[in-house]
Amino acid sequence: MNRPSLKIVLISPKGPLYRHRGGIWKKSLRYQPLTLTTLAALIPADLPHTVELIDEGIADVPMDLEADLVGLTVITGTAKRAYMLADHFRSRGITVVLGGPHVTLIPDDAQPHADAVACGYSEDTWPQLLQDFAAGELKTRYTQAPGLEIGGRPFPKRELLPSRNYLTNNVFEATRGCVHACDFCVVPTAWGRKPFQKPVAEVLADIRQHGARKLIFIDLNLIAHRGYAKELFTALIPLRLQWYGLATVLLADDPELLELAGRSGCKGLLMGMESISPANLKANHKGFNSPEHYARVVARLHAHGIALQGCFVFGLDEDRPDVFLKTAEFAVQAKIDLPRFAVVTPFPNTPLYLRLEAEGRILTKDWELYDAQHVVFQPKHMSVRELQEGIETAWKHAYSWDSIWRRLRHSPAPWPVRIGTNLGYRFYANNLSRFYNCDWIIGRVPRNAPFVQPVSAAGEVREDVA
Ligand code: B12
Ligand code: SF4
Known part of the structure; x- marks a missing residue:
């Protein structure tokens, strides 16, 4: 029938x-x-x-x-x-x-x-x-099926979205998941800590059939499983590609894997540096990050021709009002190619969320504000306003002309890329509240329609936000 x-x-x-x-x-x-x-x-x-x-x-x-x-x-x-x-x-x-x-x-x-x-x-x-x-x-x-395998599946149907509307559709995925358990991260809470992998031959076949020469791996931590990463990077070498992806800072302490990454065509990595406070990192189960070694991480990546987009979050419990400029200046001195700053976001049911909720510090459950740019919880050592404004301070410092020059000179990226990305981020830094519509939180303009006023778990409007 x-x-x-x-x-x-x-x-x-x-x-x-x-x-x-x-x-x-x-x-x-x-x-x-x-x-x-x-x-x-x-x-x-x-x-x-x-x-x-x-x-x-x-x-x-x-x-x-x-x-x-x-x-x-x-x-x-x-x-x-x-x-x-x-x-x-x-x-x-x-x-x-x-x-x-x-x-x-x-x-x-x-x-x-x-x-x-x-x-x-x-x-x-x-x-x-x-x-x-x-x-x-x-x-x-x-x-999700308990014995799930992500290999042996048909390749994504990239042709169903118009390629002209995107910078690139050379977007690939080799792995899913992460072996770590950082308190604020969605991945271990949502999907567990088992790393999932596509057979390397399938990843290569997808790249070949799509004809990609410059590509992005969206995997959250490409080096979650060292053996797999080694196999993948080795297999990529003969393809003579250029690729960009995400990894942890641990890559810099693994000379063999780092060298393979460089030889396989890695030109840029995004890494969660998160904080310059070891106490913050330890409290959030990201103690494997050592801020005292961040400059070394950058130098080692650069030595292999890899540029670094280093991401920091603000609002962890050890952060005080001086954290913004300190972190931004640290990022400049460490020569991070493209520093990025966000508010730590307690995504629902993550350990961070559960802890803040137990402490009555979740201010709103308006999910629209859970975008890593809005403050949705009561920070420990500062007001919501200080945290919200502080992020802008960090962006502006890291992308001032002086800071750009101090970072830009050391980047391994080609000059047009260095200049283009820094100018783009500088523009973003200077228009941050406009893009994310945060002004109402810090009281600069009246609140815009779709957002709700953050309220404490008990239901009252927070004075430091109003
Ligand atoms: C690539 C990526 C991006 C890209 C593209 C986003 C996009 N729309 O695809 C960019 C860079 C633009 C981006 C931006 C942001 N992202 Co993002 N991103 C990712 C990343 C790394 C991969 C997503 C992906 O393509 N995975 C591959 C696909 C195949 O997997 P998948 O999406 O999970 O889908 C599978 C299942 O979830 C399920 N599924 C998913 N949807 C549906 C729907 C139906 C109907 C069904 C049946 C099944 C199903 O089936 C799929 C096959 O198994 C994820 C992390 C991750 N690993 O998921 C973060 C992630 C999704 N991003 C996240 C965030 C926070 C953001 C930003 C807010 C960050 C920021 N401050 O700017 C922005 C917001 C973007 C926006 N929409 O406005 C968070 C979301 C957390 C949350 N709870 O909200 C994640 C999980 C990262 C993290 N660790 O926190 N992101
Ligand atoms: S290392 Fe990155 S991807 Fe892995 S759990 Fe921590 S924040 Fe999430």
């Missing part, structure tokens, strides 16, 4: 970065996301269907779209928007499925807005969910 063709629409709702269309985050600065293209590839071939992908960062969602099933991927900062879209499509009789990091962290929050939620990695459950739906047997919750 012929089954009717399903019309599936997959949506990545717009998040905090896209509130200000026309800002510095123009189309050309984004790389193509992998979530929707991966999900599209996982739709069973024997299920008659058509599929459409909508990345709301580059295109509007037609509210009158026709579909049998809409799937939305949700991170905490986009949850409010995702729920709004979900409620709308369900009111039109369309079946809605929600999945992604936020749904995995806190499924009961998403469940009322969906016909089904998918928790965890969905390589096995998403195809099953679709078969169930086609058979009229959709369940309300699908949870």
Whole structure:
């Protein structure tokens, strides 16, 4: 019997970065996301269907779209928007499925807005969910299969999103997960500490069939499993590529792996430096980071032609009002190519969140503000306003002309890249509150409509925020 063709629409709702269309985050600065293209590839071939992908960062969602099933991927900062879209499509009789990091962290929050939620990695459950739906047997919750393997899957269908709207669609994934357990990180809470890996031959086959020469690995910690990283880097060498990715600072203490990374074409890495306070790092289970060695990390990466985007968070319990300038100046002196600063964000159900909630310090559960730029909890040694303003101070210091010059001279990146990235970040640094709409928090302008006033767990408006 012929089954009717399903019309599936997959949506990545717009998040905090896209509130200000026309800002510095123009189309050309984004790389193509992998979530929707991966999900599209996982739709069973024997299920008659058509599929459409909508990345709301580059295109509007037609509210009158026709579909049998809409799937939305949700991170905490986009949850409010995702729920709004979900409620709308369900009111039109369309079946809605929600999945992604936020749904995995806190499924009961998403469940009322969906016909089904998918928790965890969905390589096995998403195809099953679709078969169930086609058979009229959709369940309300699908949870990551215990023996999940991410290898042996079809390659992401990158062609389903328009490549012209992105800086690149040469975006790849070799691994998932991380072996560490940093208190503020979503990864161990959402997906556990088991590293998942695609067979190296499959990663290479995907790169080859896509014809990528310059690419991005989105893996959160490419060196989570040393043996795998060694195998991958070694296999990449003959391809003579250039690649960018994420790793921990531990790479710098592993001369063999670092050399292989350099030889395999690694040109830039993003690393979570997090804090210059060892006490902060220890308290948050990231004691393997040693701030006294950060300058050495940079020097060793540079020696292999690798530039560093070093990320710091502010608001951990040891931070006091002098932390912002100290950290920014530290980053400049350490010659970090591109320092970045964010507010530590207690994503739901992470150890950090649970601790702050137990202490009555979570100020708001308006998920839209959980974007790593807004202060959503009561800091220990400063006011919300000091923390919110301090981040701008750090950005402005790190991207002053003087600081740019002091860092730029040492970068291994080609001059046009060094200058372009620093100018981009300088512009961002000087317009930060505009992009993230933080002004209302620090009282500079009246509050804008969609945000709620942070309130303490007890329900009263916090005076230091108002
Ligand atoms: C690449 C990436 C980005 C890219 C692209 C984002 C994008 N939309 O794809 C960029 C750089 C733009 C980015 C930006 C940000 N990101 Co980001 N990003 C990632 C990263 C490293 C990989 C995501 C990815 O493509 N994974 C590969 C795909 C295949 O996996 P997946 O998305 O998890 O999908 C699988 C399952 O989750 C599930 N699934 C997911 N969605 C759905 C939907 C349905 C219907 C179903 C059935 C299943 C399902 O099935 C998939 C297959 O198993 C993740 C970390 C991570 N490893 O997940 C962080 C991550 C998603 N980002 C995060 C954050 C916080 C941000 C920013 C807010 C950071 C900032 N301050 O700017 C911004 C906000 C972006 C926005 N939307 O406004 C957090 C989200 C935490 C949270 N609870 O919200 C993560 C988890 C990182 C972290 N450790 O905290 N990010
Ligand atoms: S090392 Fe990075 S990815 Fe791993 S748990 Fe810590 S913050 Fe998360």
